[in-house]
Amino acid sequence: MSRSQHSRVAAAGAAVLAALVLLPAPVPAAADGGQKTRTIVIDPGHGGLDVGAKGKFGSLEKDITLAVALRLKGLIEQNLAYRVVLTREKDLDVSLENRSAVANNNDAGLFLSIHTNGSFRKNAQGAETFFLSLNASDEETRKLAYLENSSAALEGRISAEAKDDVTMILWDMAQAAHIRQSARLAEEIQKELNQPPLGIENRGIKQAPFKVLTGVACPAVLVEMAFISSPEEEQKLIKDEFQNQIAQALFRGIVRYLRLFPQ
């Protein structure tokens, strides 16, 4: 890379950084007359060589997540004025980073990662919805604090190396600005998963440090539909009827959320 190229990249990096730092606090997105690209990104968990969790009868998590994601895509496109982008449409390997990048590159208003659960316990059952826990180590907190304190003096002052480091951490923590809305999204979806036709145990909403959620710059949740490690739930998960019901529940949860926070 030439010197001028390098400095241009550095300047762009600094601009991105400044924008990120100065981003407004996470208030509910205002209805701005539909000016935004209305995109929902659905992430069918695993794929390709990464088969995910396996059932006793041989079902694979990656196949079920894709089947439900495709059904959900259909429901949203038929009923809502939203564009739907899947992080994979086929049985493909996609890195966790690229999955979050699909959301950010499409300026998504909502990100939903779909999984089937697996446990050491054979009788573990039920559905749960997660949003990110900010399990930042002291080191990260310190770096973020440093960044916030010095954001005004950022441009051109810090070394390229330090900038890379800081940019990486910022992107890594992009979800931090959307935690409240993500919690609401998780709540609305979990409410619907708990409705009668499905009849799955309600494990509630939880927080955990999911890699795929950390870099997503919009409200984002991860749904564990049921346990593929439970022979009983595995049998449900592979049925068309159950997959349709789950997709419908996820759809209704999304609609509820969008009513609360119109985009």
Added chain:
Amino acid sequence: MPRPKTVLLAVLTVLLAVLAFRFIRSGGREDIRPAEDVGAPASGLSEAEARNLPRRTVTVFFARENDDRLVGEKREIPADGVPDREARAILDELLRGSLEGNLSPLPPGTKLEQVFVAKNGTAYVDFSRDLVARHPSGTSAETATIFAVVNSLTANLASVKNVLILVDGEERETLSGHLRLNRPLLPNMGLIAKN
């Protein structure tokens, strides 16, 4: 009216008393964590020597059978005061499996390659490939594995603030596609069973 010298003496006495009180209190606190009290030699402990060391009780976390909570089992380890060695002893107990009918959150055959507690409070724990290769996968299973390790170390070692789990000497993004592993993890005490 007291003379200035008397006042000075009184002030000094109070100051001394406060310092003495603080000293005693901090000493008392360290008694709770014998890990830092025992003046064991810093290196070259043979097994026999280890057996002669005072022992201390630690709580090691396993997966409960009837829900997804972690439950503690009491174990005795040599209290040799060296964080690396105590961390290894705690993880060896975890690898030994449950003695109280709980589930082992580490896949069978998993070996502990190395443990190192850094000065900044991060424990580096390196497991053999079996941790990944024989892991059942799934969020619940990953959660149990990761936080059984993290909680067992942080709950028993004052010098460990967070834990970075390595596999075969390398950092990993995740164990099987869910929780991120490539940053030190803080304990999640919310996973521990209340009863």
